[in-house]
Amino acid sequence: MTHVGTHDGTLVGLSVLIATVASYTALDLAGRVHASHGWAKHAWLATAALAMGGGVWAMHFVAMLAFSLPGMHVDYDLSLTAVSLVLPILATGFSFYLVAWTDSGLPALIRSGLAMGAGIVGMHYTGMAAMRMAADLSHETLWVAASVLIAIGASTTALWLAFRKVGLAQRLLAAPVMGLAIAGMHYAAMKGAILTAHSPMDEAHGLASLSQTSLAIAVAATTFSILFLALVAALFDRRFAALAEREALALRESEERYRALLEASAVVVWFAAPSGMITRSHGWTKLCGQTEREYADLGWLNVVHPDDQGRVISLWQRALSSAGFYQGEFRVRNPNGEYRWVQASAVPRKNSDGTILEWVGSISDIHARRLAEERLQASEQRLRLAIETTGLGIWDVDLVTGEREWTPETRAIVGVAADAPIKPDTFMNCVHPDDRGRVGQREYGASSTSERGYSDTYRILRADTGEERWVTISGRTLTDDNGQPVRRIGTIQDVTQHKQAEDALRTSEERLGLALYAGRMFAWEQNLATNYVMRSPHALTLLGVGSGPLSEFLERVHPDDRFSRSQFVDRISAGGVETMEFRYRLSDGKTIWLGSRGEQAGPDRIVGVTFDITDRKMAEAELWRVANHDALTGLPNRALFQQRLDQALNEAAKNCGRVSLLLIDLDHFKDVNDALGHDAGDALLKRTAACLQSSVRSCDTVARFGGDEFAIVFTQLPTVERASERAQEIIEKLREPFIYEGRTFASKASIGIAAFPDHGSTAKDLLKDADIALYRAKAQGRNCAVIYTTELRTAVEQRLSLAHDVREALSRGHIIPFYQPKVCLSTGKVIGFEALARWQHPSKVILTPASFGAIFNEPEPAMEVGRHLMARVASDMRAWLDAGLNPGRVAVNLSAAEFMQPDLADYILRLLAEKDIPLKNFEVEVTETVLLGRRSEVAAAILEQLHQQGVLIALDDFGTGYASLTHLKQFPVDHVKIDRSFIMNLEQDAGDEAIVAAVVGLGRSLNLQVTAEGVETEGQAQRLRTLGCQNAQGYLYAKPMNAADVPAFLSKRMIGTHHPGNIRLVDTPS
Template sequence: MLNLFETIIHEHDQRLVALALGICAISTLTGTAIAQMSMKADLVHRRGWLILAGVVTGLGVWTTHFTAMLGYRNNLDIHFDLSVSAYSLVLAIGFTVAGGLVGLQGKERGILAGAFVGVGIAVAHFLDMHALRFAGSVVHDPLITLFAGAVGLVLAAWAGHLLLRWRDQIFAWPAAIALSAAILSFHFIAMSGVRIVPAEAAVEMSGWTASVDELATIIVVAFLLMLGAAVTYTWHSERLARATARQQRRLIHTLETLRETQDHHRAYIELNPQIAWVADRYGMITEVAPLWGELVGLPREASYGEGWAKVVHPDDLPLVTRHWRAAIEAGDGDSADVRYRLRMSDGAFRWYRARARPRHDAEGNVVAWYGSLEDIHDQVLGEEALRSSEERYRLASRATSDVIWDWSFQDQRATWAGAYKKVLGYPELQSETDFDWWLDRIHPDDRSRVLTSQSAALKGGAEYWHEEYRFRIATGEWIDVKTRCVIVRDGDERPIRLVGSMLDVTQQKTVEAELNWAALHDPLTKLPNRTLYRKRKRAAIDDARQSGGSVALIVLDLNNFKELNDTLGHAAGDRVLEQTAQRLLESLPHTASVARLGGDEFAIILPELSEPDAYAGPMSYVSTAMEEPFLVGDTRVPVNFSAGVALWPRDGEDPAELLIAADLALYSAKEEMPGTFMEFTPTLRGASERRSQMLFLARQALEQDSIVPFYQPKIDLRTGRVMGWEALLRICSADGTILPPSEIQAAFSDSEVAVRLTERMFARVFADLANWRAVGIDPGRIAVNLSAADFRGPDLASRLQAHAEATEQGLSAIDIEVTETVLIGQLGPEVSRMLQELRKMGVMVALDDFGTGYASLTHLQEFPVDVIKIDKSFIERIDENNPKATAVIDAVLEMAMRLGMQTVAEGIETMEQARYLRARGCTMGQGYFFDRPLPACEVPRALSSETKGQWEVVRLRSLKSRTAP
């Protein structure tokens, strides 16, 4: 510091030092003022003012350095290299101009601008020193030089910072002082570290040099330039002042006009549902609409300043304060838009939205804030409900496999969310995608349909759009997807947004396809089932109707299939059905349809027949294929079939009518010529009509309660005593005519009607039994016939028990008669169980019509049978002179005797038949030889006459033969 003082006081001419100080002050004050003006100008004119400020400042730096150097005392003859001096001037101006353009234009950085000026000062100083020409050399102290550079750079940077800080003041004089200090301190501190070393030899002056006097002249010129700049700036400031005065006059006039409309504005504010308010430049409320006090119960005066915050919800106040301060500091209204709750006069809180915009003066400074409060309580509640709904949907979509997408028509981009990684696998879905990305991954066969469907929904004003299509995922595989979306429209009903989901339904489609296949196909044979058969039959008929051709419908049934099931088992039966399906498919043309209707029944549709009898050719191949025995395991099983044929349109226009015709032909083939084809004829329809008439008669008899039992006695062939009765169904018509069961034969094949007939017989039999016993007559055991339908439900025993309890009777006098087909049918195991249950209740089981079906000794051992009834067809053949005619009867009687079973011979009509059966050990006989079926009212008379004596053998011989009326 002492060295610096000595340098300034003793080594410099104080008059020139003072001049240097003056030049430096004028240049820095002028440059700072011009730079300050540039920051108030618009962007178009700012650059010009910054260049001018840089030129003045750079010229001042250069002039100050050389003026101080002129005042440096020495005894040397000093000259100056003007070329180096020119370089010094150019660089000084260049760095100061660059500092202004870099640091004060656009985003303002004052420290950076000052740093550029500081570098210019250093460059100018050292170049100026290098421009010295004298007999000797200059030696710099490195530490002092570095210290001078640091001080000058820091002061220059600080000057740039002060310029920005004081930019809004009238004059940024601290910045000018700091810049002057940077220039002077750098020069004089650096000069304090300079030592001149004289040389003995004189230095030859060459090039463009100037003496001290010449340089002084140059400095004077530079000083005049700076004075010119100062005068120019002063003149411009004066012009601006006059312009400002004119603006003030216009502003005063505007304010007077504004005052005239102020009352109108207040009236409007008071009627506006929004609450208007005004704040000063610092955000302090200065005015608020009267509606504020009415809503919050706080006087307007108490709300001025920061008083309004008293009614803000405590949880919202920090957010509101933060937003309001940010808006004030930024000086714009982008941050002055916030929502919060206000406490109303009744203590409840409501949501409001506060918005504000600043008003700037001519210089761009904020002078006031104008704002409004809008009641958005209902809107916020709706938004919260929507967010809750969207959150539930988002969580639900995460729990499922929905891919969520959002398409913007304005941006032409889609965003993705949900399970897109799991379902689609594309990493690019983390960002937005365009329309082509989605379109390129739709299956080419589906693309046109999807685009057409979407376009129709968008143009048709629809609210929703949904479609199913195939989509390629990241692995290259195709999946089935279901897309659903909401179409968001603007006020002109133009679509602006699509928000929807994409769901992978591949597995669902597969399951649906399997279910659809299972719903339309037989699981065993894989053939179409009855449902698909109906569809194909109708389609074939529709095609034939258009082409004028014919359609053959063939219904095919395997013969003796139940016997095969019972002998070889159901597994063998299934193999036969599978092979039958395979042979039919292989034998028929590809246009034919083969279906399994159920059980062992198949149907064939032969379409496109040009002639009605064209079906014969394909069916001949079927016959040939079916002649070959079926292979079940190692067993070759011969199976033949019967078939009925109906032709469209000859045998029926309606598909259902055509099937009936084919069924009638099948039934006729099975009854008349098993193993053949039979074509439908009109006569077969008469048989169908006869069946319908039988069902009608049976139902009518049930409704009119005309079903009654007639009782035929069963006689002990050894003693002649009546052992019991068989209850036979009869129909008592309105005119008193008694009809046999053959008149309703078809009803016993109808499950519902057959059970109702049995129930009516049970009710009548137990009622008759109760009446007989009430008068002291014991009729013995009563046999009732059951059909297969009675065993299809599990409640046979409970039904029989209910009738017994209703009449207060037991079951020990009841026999149940069943046919062989019931025992060995598909319900065989269940029938056996129910018969065992009935036997435990005291019921005896009789096997009716033995010998006419398929029962074997094995069945008699497996099923609970107590009585065997020999069919009438065998009794009619009895001829003592013909052993073959009685062989079956003899075998049955011998078998029953060995098995310990009772036997009943049906249809005995002659003395010889009775005598033969008695001699062979038959237990009981039944037939017109003894008595015809009697109504219940005649049973007591028959029993009372019989009690006078037993039917002895002599009496049997004396009786004449009786025949049926």
């Protein structure tokens, strides 16, 4: 029959408790094994094995006591019971030994766990075999295997914990787990035990046995005694070990400090005989360079400063005589020949009866201290000066009486008047409200009366202006002998500018941080021995490569930059710091620009940073393009054209080549702007740029200088004539119709041509030569090309020289008006004068405009001469009128260039008003060329303004120009003058007579005065009277005369007042 046993719950809990306490004890004792050495290590190993093995055995038998079979008595065999006790102790000891004395790795741990687990399993089943009862015992294989695994697992865990440094808390947590595991092994084994009853057991079995009660008492007493004693022993051993370790540590630290002090100390130790003679020294040779033989006895005095020797000997003899303490300060000479301050001290070493055995002394280098004392004294002086000159304020508070003192600097900082009393709340009332809560009740920054030193920075509002200022308050509290605060002193400094600078710096640093964060850059470090480059993570994002060999990086560097980048390291080694820029090809084929900056960081290492400068390079390229190209047409501008012209000339000079330069100016471009607006002008300029670009090769350069000026550089044209042909082709191409907003027009151009080496050899000379040729092309009627010749330059130089001479003559007053009278043909009376320009040359020759008339084709000098002559004429007329003379109507001839002055009419009227000249005595004369061209409308407006004010308008050289009849209709003409070319052959040429008769008839029909010029014979005058011409002018009546001769001339002839007269600025033969 199979019996099922039961367990006593109390004894079960007791068995688990015993296992837990045994586990804790074993862990604690194992720590002593780990910490001990020699025989103590063996002793603690045996104790730990006894505690663990005995505890496991005790758990087993208490657990067996908890097991009972109803109606069946159980006894235990004493021998097997003893064997079951020995087994776990031996197994545990052996396992502890394996772990503590052999390899502590995993294999040793497994071997030890198996051994200990086997011992525990053997203990259990040996103890089961010791049972004596009326039943047969068998086991289920599964539960036996489970118990074995639990035993081995618990044993391995116990050994792993036992020989690790675990604390008290860890032991307290691990012990219950191990106890439960060991107890679990027992109950798992009991679960698999099968008891089958048979006939009652023979009591006379012949084996000694123990009763259940006796065994329980023995187990309990033995277990708890062993565990208690083991724990107590471990406790005392741990305390003794800790005490011994602390003492050893303290001794070791003391020895190390003493050794370090001796090694680090610069103190020289010396020994002397009782008589005072130096015997030996440690460090004297290093200090002064003397050998032991040299400093022995009194030899050491040789390095003492001569000024200190007497004092040193006196002090040393006094110490020897008194057998007392010696100390002195003096200077000694070091091996470099420099004197340094030292402090020497010595004490006698005596025996028990007071006899001096030797003197032991030391020498300390106090040179730095002595210098520091001198510097301190100087520093204190400087501090006093700084306080006086830097505006640092000082304050003082008597904490007993409450009196306060502020220096003038303090009052100035706070804004308190010099004579204002300082009250307890004076300063606190000035503290900024936002800072007052933080400052609280502190007085000048003191947080409490016990605070000794303090410093604080906050805002104040000046008492006088309310201005916000930042101040730094520093102070110290002084106490009396009882430690009570009695006084507080300190400084105040205005740090507003410093705070503002800090804020600006902080803002700058924040911006810099953001810029660096946002910048596309990475740091790197290169090993020069291996050429391996470590790169920061952003390199992978930026370049697609991380850390790796330099060669991988160089493979992607642009071929044109690869060699320079490979030499980067060499340049860093030579110069210390190097920066370079290069192109890098990404994996997607895109090329970017990188900048690298590196520096030497050691013999085998360089460090640096690489950053993406593609945007900057693109911006630079765009800036270069904008700076060197015309914004409207996209052509190179003058600066870039100059560079390319220089380059072309240099190449041509080296290779015996040729360069042709064309300067192009659009004809009448302003007419397009004026008629159609600037948009049309811009369109024409773009179209011109396109035409020019299509007319050249890729090796040639087209540029726009500005306005309607363009230029072309041709290279390798065989002759200058070929350049002229290309210029003519361009002119023809520009003539092609151009349509803008439905209107069709053609552009024309004038071109000047110069070539190397035919003409100039430098860019400056070529440009000047082409400009001269361009000027001639315009003078020849425009819409043509002219090749430069030296004659053209000569003509320009002559014109420039003439302009200079004319300006010089104007400044000296050598250009003056001469006057030729106009006479009434019917009465013979003088009706007026024409003013003619004359140049009183320094050679005493009077030059007519035939010598300098070309100057009137130039706007600027023509206007200067015209205004100068008009001012002289007005002055002459005023003088004649003041003399009571009546000059009649005096005429002034205005050139076409003068009508470029929009204020011309205002100037004439203002001049006449200033001189008080009656308008009836003044006349303006113009030629038909003034009424032609682009400025005809401006000229008409000026003449109309003068005419409305009463100034007569005369048309000179009538019949020689174009569309004369139209001019008589469109312009306010009062007077026409027949050109002398029709008067010269009047008596012989019927054609001339017919023309004169027609003009006279036309004048009569239009109610215009008619004057014939160039009358030199009486026959010409008689014929004019017959034809009905009113007035005549010429050598027949008088040659042009100086203003000074006019009064005499007038006094001889009666002056008519009803006939108009003329004044000329440009003379014609009369």
